[in-house]
Amino acid sequence: xxxxxxxxxxxxxxxxxxxxxxxxxxxxxxxxxxxxxxxxxxxxxxxxxxxxxxxxxxxxxxxxxxxxxxxxxxxxxxxxxxxxxxxxxxxxxxxxxxxxxxxxxxxxxxxxxxxxxxxxxxxxxxxxxxxxxxxxxxxxxxxxxxxxxxxxxxxxxxxxxxxxxxxxxxxxxxxxxxxxxxxxxxxxxxxxxxxxxxxxxxxxxxxxxxxxxxxxxxxxxxxxxxxxxxxxxxxxxxxxxxxxxxxxxxxxxxxxxxxxxxxxxxxxxxxxxxxxxxxxxxxxxxxxxxxxxxxxxxxxxxxxxxxxxxxxxxxxxxxxxxxxxxxxxxxxxxxxxxxxxxxxxxxxxxxxxxxxxxxxxxxxxxxxxxxxxxxxxxxxxxxxxxxxxxxxxxxxxxxxxxxxxxxxxxxxxxxxxxxxxxxxxxxxxxxxxxxxxxxxxxxxxxxxxxxxxxxxx
Ligand code: GAP
Numbered sequence: 465x466x467x468x469x470x471x472x473x474x475x476x477x478x479x480x481x482x483x484x485x486x487x488x489x490x491x492x493x494x495x496x497x498x499x500x501x502x503x504x505x506x507x508x509x510x511x512x513x514x515x516x517x518x519x520x521x522x523x524x525x526x527x528x529x530x531x532x533x534x535x536x537x538x539x540x541x542x543x544x545x546x547x548x549x550x551x552x553x554x555x556x557x558x559x560x561x562x563x564x565x566x567x568x569x570x571x572x573x574x575x576x577x578x579x580x581x582x583x584x585x586x587x588x589x590x591x592x593x594x595x596x597x598x599x600x601x602x603x604x605x606x607x608x609x610x611x612x613x614x615x616x617x618x619x620x621x622x623x624x625x626x627x628x629x630x631x632x633x634x635x636x637x638x639x640x641x642x643x644x645x646x647x648x649x650x651x652x653x654x655x656x657x658x659x660x661x662x663x664x665x666x667x668x669x670x671x672x673x674x675x676x677x678x679x680x681x682x683x684x685x686x687x688x689x690x691x692x693x694x695x696x697x698x699x700x701x702x703x704x705x706x707x708x709x710x711x712x713x714x715x716x717x718x719x720x721x722x723x724x725x726x727x728x729x730x731x732x733x734x735x736x737x738x739x740x741x742x743x744x745x746x747x748x749x750x751x752x753x754x755x756x757x758x759x760x761x762x763x764x765x766x767x768x769x770x771x772x773x774x775x776x777x778x779x780x781x782x783x784x785x786x787x788x789x790x791x792x793x794x795x796x797x798x799x800x801x802x803x804x805x806x807x808x809x810x811x812x813x814x815x816x817x818x819x820x821x822x823x824x825x826x827x828x829x830x831x832x833x834x835x836x837x838x839x840x841x842x843x844x845x846x847x848x849x850x851x852x853x854x855x856x857x858x859x860x861x862x863x864x865x866x867x868x869x870x871x872x873x874x875x876x877x878x879x880x881x882x883x884x885x886x887x888x889x890x891x892x893x894x895x896x897x898x899x900x901x902x903x904x905x906x907x908x909x910x911x912x913x914x915x916x917x918x919x920x921x
Pocket of ligand 1: 631632633634664666673674675676677678679681683749750751752789791792793794795796
């Protein structure tokens with residue numbers, strides 16, 4: 465696996481991810497997705513939608529607002545307690561998350577999740593954990609730091625106009641539970657999933673796009689009958705891991721479950737498991753799967769005064785469903801995908817950089833390359849125009865063909881189509897496979913079906 469600096473440089477050089485607002489000196493931990501990054505991100509989101517919404521007969525999608533009535537965040541508990549334990553180094557004045565200090569010190573063996581301030585402070589003291597900046601162990605007591613980003617609606621900036629950028633996409637789902645259930649005539653058990661931006665004023669963002677203040681989540685809230693929840697919890701634990709192995713292509717040895725111990729669980733949660741991925745800096749949370757009981761629906765029902773109970777049409781029973789929530793960050797999953805797939809292969813005479821990504825995730829599916837620009841470019845453009853109606857393609861007429869193949873390997877393009885004299889004379893093209901570097905010759909009118917078949921998943 466490449467190290468993080470190699471991944472960061474690669475992302476910038478090849479147009480996946482740029483530092484945000486770079487010409488103004490940047491903005492710490494903000495990133496912009498370039499052409500290839502945007503394509504990869506979209507493909508990951510599409511794969512998630514296919515697996516967790518389209519292929520699940522009982523699941524529905526949603527796209528809710530980022531700025532919601534602030535009461536949503538009061539009810540959910542985010543205003544009162546969506547906070548990180550902040551600790552300052554008295555010596556060098558740097559700020560840290562107390563739980564992160566412990567996580568780094570124990571190399572991920574202890575996460576400090578769910579610990580009280582007293583327990584965190586005691587652990588830091590007993591183990592003589594030092595400030596990663598100055599090496600001293602002289603910290604202030606822990607204070608809670610709320611992560612919600614505040615904003616104001618309208619022209620006045622008083623308490624009445626205060627609103628929040630959503631700290632997770634999940635709340636948009638809970639407040640629409642009845643809308644979706646009724647409009648889709650959904651029967652419990654069923655799920656509502658959505659993909660969208662979330663914002664957190666993280667104290668210690670870092671490790672490139674692993675932890676940022678603005679990121680995207682893919683969240684599913686699966687509503688089921690109390691008593692069946694642990695079965696569904698297991699089902700989604702498996703579905704998520706299978707998706708990471710089979711659909712995204714992460715390897716088994718880089719993935720592990722981490723079940724939350726009892727004292728780590730949120731007070732309303734019956735069970736929580738993280739799927740962790742071995743990033744270059746070590747194992748880190750990729751996907752959280754939680755049994756949230758009926759906590760969210762009940763707090764929204766109490767706070768809004770609206771009846772959110774489900775009426776079972778078969779038994780006439782009215783109840784609040786329990787919720788299983790698998791929640792994953794798009795950016796974090798994209799980072800894992802790049803870490804897993806970017807490799808250097810030793811060939812006889814050279815090294816080749818290759819993004820060995822699943823073809824359906826690749827930013828470009830096909831590169832159309834005229835063998836000799838002067839002779840074959842017109843026909844190649846024609847081929848590009850036709851194929852780009854069906855696939856995301858790229859066209860390259862610069863440099864020699866070998867160099868163009870190498871560039872396509874580096875950005876993960878699974879197939880290079882070379883347009884040469886045979887194309888002009890016989891309407892055939894050669895298709896080069898990224899992984900095997902083998903070439904097949906096909907009639908032009910067979911190409912679309914050939915590629916489409918290979919892209920099925
Ligand atoms: N609704 C539950 C929830 O939001 P979470 O564990 O806070 O749970 C879920 O977030 C996932 O979102 C994480 O597993 C991670 O993949 C991603 N995530 C959370 N905070 C992030 C951040 N600051 N930057 C990037 N991704 C983040």
